[in-house]
Amino acid sequence: MRLAMxxxxxxxxxxxxxxxxxxxxxxxxxxxxxxxxxxxxxRLFNDPILSANNSISCxxxxxFKRGGADGKSLxxxxxxxxxxxxxxxxxxxxxxxxxxxxxxxxxxEEQLDGPLHGENEMAxxxxxIIQKLQQDPAxxxxxxxxxxxxxxxxxxxxxxxxxxxxxATPDSKFDRFLRGETHALDGQExxxxxxxxxxxxxACHQGRNIGGNMFQVFGVMGNIFSDRxxxxxGDLGRFNVTQKESDKHRFKVPSLRNVALTxxxxxxxxxxxxxxxxxxxxxxxxxxxxxxKDIELISRFLRSLTGKTPEGNAR
Amino acid sequence: xxxxTLLKPKLKVPHFAWGMLLLIVCAGLLYKAHLRDLxxxxxxxxxxxxxxxxxxxLTSQVLEARLRSHPNYDSIVQAAESIQDTVTEIKKxxxxxxxxxxxxxxxxxxxxxxxxxxxxxxxxxxNSLNYxxxxxxxxxxxxxxxxxxxxxxxxxxxxxxxNASASQDLKEQILSLIxxxxxxxxxxxxxEGFLKHxxxxxxxxxxxxxxxxxxxxxxxxxxxxxxxxxxxxxxxKDQERSNAFSSALFLLALVFGAATIFALVRLRxxxxxxxxxxxxxxxxxxxxxxxxxxxxxxxxxxxKLASLGEMAAGIAxxxxxxxxxxxxxxxxxxxxxxxxxxxxxxxxxxxxxIEATSDRIAKIVRGLRDFSRDGSDAPFASVDxxxxxxxxxxxxxxxxxxxxxxxxxxxxxSASSIQGDEIQIEQVLLNLLNNAFDAVxxxxxxxxxxxxxxxxxxxxxxxxDSGRITDPTVLQKLFIPFFTTKEVGKGTGLxxxxxxxxxxxxxxxxxVDLQAPNTRFVITLPTRGVVTE
Numbered sequence: 001m002r003l004a005m006x007x008x009x010x011x012x013x014x015x016x017x018x019x020x021x022x023x024x025x026x027x028x029x030x031x032x033x034x035x036x037x038x039x040x041x042x043r044l045f046n047d048p049i050l051s052a053n054n055s056i057s058c059x060x061x062x063x064f065k066r067g068g069a070d071g072k073s074l075x076x077x078x079x080x081x082x083x084x085x086x087x088x089x090x091x092x093x094x095x096x097x098x099x100x101x102x103x104x105x106x107x108x109e110e111q112l113d114g115p116l117h118g119e120n121e122m123a124x125x126x127x128x129i130i131q132k133l134q135q136d137p138a139x140x141x142x143x144x145x146x147x148x149x150x151x152x153x154x155x156x157x158x159x160x161x162x163x164x165x166x167x168a169t170p171d172s173k174f175d176r177f178l179r180g181e182t183h184a185l186d187g188q189e190x191x192x193x194x195x196x197x198x199x200x201x202x203a204c205h206q207g208r209n210i211g212g213n214m215f216q217v218f219g220v221m222g223n224i225f226s227d228r229x230x231x232x233x234g235d236l237g238r239f240n241v242t243q244k245e246s247d248k249h250r251f252k253v254p255s256l257r258n259v260a261l262t263x264x265x266x267x268x269x270x271x272x273x274x275x276x277x278x279x280x281x282x283x284x285x286x287x288x289x290x291x292x293k294d295i296e297l298i299s300r301f302l303r304s305l306t307g308k309t310p311e312g313n314a315r
Numbered sequence: 316x317x318x319x320t321l322l323k324p325k326l327k328v329p330h331f332a333w334g335m336l337l338l339i340v341c342a343g344l345l346y347k348a349h350l351r352d353l354x355x356x357x358x359x360x361x362x363x364x365x366x367x368x369x370x371x372x373l374t375s376q377v378l379e380a381r382l383r384s385h386p387n388y389d390s391i392v393q394a395a396e397s398i399q400d401t402v403t404e405i406k407k408x409x410x411x412x413x414x415x416x417x418x419x420x421x422x423x424x425x426x427x428x429x430x431x432x433x434x435x436x437x438x439x440x441x442n443s444l445n446y447x448x449x450x451x452x453x454x455x456x457x458x459x460x461x462x463x464x465x466x467x468x469x470x471x472x473x474x475x476x477x478n479a480s481a482s483q484d485l486k487e488q489i490l491s492l493i494x495x496x497x498x499x500x501x502x503x504x505x506x507e508g509f510l511k512h513x514x515x516x517x518x519x520x521x522x523x524x525x526x527x528x529x530x531x532x533x534x535x536x537x538x539x540x541x542x543x544x545x546x547x548x549x550x551x552k553d554q555e556r557s558n559a560f561s562s563a564l565f566l567l568a569l570v571f572g573a574a575t576i577f578a579l580v581r582l583r584x585x586x587x588x589x590x591x592x593x594x595x596x597x598x599x600x601x602x603x604x605x606x607x608x609x610x611x612x613x614x615x616x617x618x619k620l621a622s623l624g625e626m627a628a629g630i631a632x633x634x635x636x637x638x639x640x641x642x643x644x645x646x647x648x649x650x651x652x653x654x655x656x657x658x659x660x661x662x663x664x665x666x667x668x669i670e671a672t673s674d675r676i677a678k679i680v681r682g683l684r685d686f687s688r689d690g691s692d693a694p695f696a697s698v699d700x701x702x703x704x705x706x707x708x709x710x711x712x713x714x715x716x717x718x719x720x721x722x723x724x725x726x727x728x729s730a731s732s733i734q735g736d737e738i739q740i741e742q743v744l745l746n747l748l749n750n751a752f753d754a755v756x757x758x759x760x761x762x763x764x765x766x767x768x769x770x771x772x773x774x775x776x777x778x779x780d781s782g783r784i785t786d787p788t789v790l791q792k793l794f795i796p797f798f799t800t801k802e803v804g805k806g807t808g809l810x811x812x813x814x815x816x817x818x819x820x821x822x823x824x825x826x827v828d829l830q831a832p833n834t835r836f837v838i839t840l841p842t843r844g845v846v847t848e
Contacts, residue, residue: 197385200446203386203445207392214392214438286446288446
């Protein structure tokens with residue numbers, strides 16, 4: 001009977017092609033970017049000049065030594081102001097179908113206004129930024145060189161976004177495995193990957209970025225928010241964008257690339273270790289109680305997703 | 316002088332203003348005509364086509380993802396993003412205010428929305444479906460709950476079949492099974508987990524069915540088509556408008572050009588008026604003379620043309636006469652041959668007459684050809700006037716005889732000759748004789764006289780008849796083309812003017828002798844003829 005059902009399951013659910021192709025693809029390095037724009041963008045990304053009081057830069061929260069995030073559960077912005085959300089990595093963010101936890105920005109270009117103007121982030125305005133950059137001879141010269149014009153909203157945006165697009169993290173152990181280097185992953189990591197797929201983590205964390213291509217409710221198989229601290233606006237997720245009841249607690253499924261570097265986890269930084277996160281995922285996203293072994297193996301697999309950190313500092 | 320100063324401001328101010336106005340309007344139209352970038356439409360049309368393709372790809376990818384146990388949404392995301400980009404691009408295109416575009420936009424944004432929901436729900440469904448067989452084995456039923464276990468197995472089985480079907484019956488069976496199991500007391504944790512997934516599959520599957528069927532029913536393609544239709548209409552209108560602008564521009568340019576020319580002409584003319592005011596009387600007389608000369612020139616040209624027509628009309632008559640002679644003579648000759656006694660000398664004479672008469676026809680025909688040329692370049696030769704008279708008489712003698720009109724010929728002993736065209740002179744003489752004949756035929760005691768007088772340096776050939784022209788206007792207009800006194804249909808009124816033309820070409824003169832008691836036409840010709848270099 002069981003066999004029959006498994007056969008039925010296979011009949012309807014096995015991949016249509018019959019070829020066991022992996023549901024994840026390796027990272028490719030973008031080659032179509034203008035290097036002078038990338039380096040100008042890198043400079044801006046690292047420069048606190050973009051914040052209202054020249055105190056913090058993008059890199060303050062998106063630290064390359066911390067996997068492009070900040071290592072804090074909730075981001076801390078200008079004047080030490082606390083944000084209600086955890087800082088996601090900027091690495092590979094160009095691969096995400098939308099930006100932010102709630103996906104309110106369609107593109108990196110659109111996303112940029114968020115941190116720049118956010119009261120709890122950099123609290124700046126374009127007028128201020130342009131003024132400051134235009135008073136800086138070094139920037140004037142570089143913008144002249146790269147864009148043949150003075151710094152303005154368009155070219156500043158373009159430079160930063162071009163830099164962000166360059167932030168790919170290729171050649172993780174897992175990507176090498178995907179490319180056919182079977183032994184790039186050890187047996188436990190491979191087993192972790194198998195369980196990652198078998199349990200169905202892959203149903204949500206999938207695609208080239210191992211996430212970042214859909215929205216999912218955090219707590220599909222049980223309300224994770226009911227028995228917790230009081231709710232914040234950030235906990236509502238995509239509801240803040242669509243105002244639809246069904247979008248409450250719905251988030252962009254985060255990329256798991258470099259996940260080992262970006263603790264703590266989740267939109268509210270509520271999981272401090274990978275193991276915690278995996279355990280919660282099993283329970284609330286899969287409706288499964290993962291064994292300690294499962295958690296260990298899957299976490300090992302997740303740690304194999306760390307790729308080469310891109311060149312970060314301009315100075 | 317003061318006319319000049321009066322004219323200047325009058326002309327300059329309005330034309331300048333008009334010119335400026337026209338220039339501005341032209342520039343405006345030029346701008347308008349160029350504003351309509353028609354290439355944009357072809358671009359939008361092809362973009363719409365791409366969009367339809369993308370849309371079909373997206374739909375098929377969704378259907379595939381619905382069937383796969385481990386779907387990868389990257390391709391769906393890519394297709395959806397391309398669609399969104401394309402829609403944004405189309406929104407920026409022409410006709411961006413049409414209701415079709417709003418519908419089109421809303422139908423596509425609904426599609427993207429549905430796809431987002433689909434991705435979420437499909438993933439969750441797949442996970443539970445994938446897990447269900449294991450969940451069943453994890454469900455631990457106590458030994459007394461065998462029927463529950465069987466039901467749970469049946470439920471699992473039915474859920475898999477339901478996933479791949481749309482059976483409503485099955486759904487109800489599943490729901491009642493879930494209901495039954497849920498209401499059973501003292502269920503283990505494992506069984507509760509199993510039931511959770513079973514419930515989720517049932518609800519997610521129904522939800523997905525709704526999503527997919529709405530997705531498939533979305534008239535995206537239809538709205539893309541109607542948007543395209545709207546664009547085409549707009550395109551056509553714009554093209555027409557653009558064409559209209561171009562035409563208007565062209566017309567205005569024409570008007571502008573015309574206005575400029577008009578202004579110039581007016582300026583010119585005013586200057587000319589001024590000049591004319593200062594012209595001497597002599598200049599005016601000269602002008603007048605020139606006009607008259609021109610008129611004469613034109614008249615002669617037309618008379619020459621018309622005389623050709625008249626000659627063509629008269630040719631039948633002129634050739635008919637010698638033809639009658641030929642046929643009569645040849646009849647006589649045949650009779651002669653039939654006779655026993657053949658008079659050789661007489662036959663020879665008859666044959667000669669035939670030859671001479673056919674010669675005459677040939678000459679007439681040649682003359683006709685020559686006449687069509689300008690008189691000055693006709694080959695002039697020595698013309699024996701007595702022979703001219705003889706030849707002409709041969710043509711009309713019969714006619715006079717028949718009507719009993721005596722024809723007197725007075726020719727001096729010594730042969731007078733001139734330089735000229737024999738046939739043309741014969742033409743003139745024949746014409747005069749015909750006129751005389753027509754003039755006197757109905758009157759009693761009529762006569763016609765041809766007289767040749769050799770006066771040394773000139774000869775005079777006169778044709779007189781018994782009639783008399785009394786009407787002074789007739790006398791005045793006698794040589795004017797198309798003037799005729801003959802009854803309608805008999806003459807073209809060109810004979811005399813043509814004759815005068817011919818004689819003038821021979822440096823001679825044709826005139827009416829007003830002193831003569833009867834009608835008398837006098838041809839005067841120089842004996843030395845035309846001096847040709």
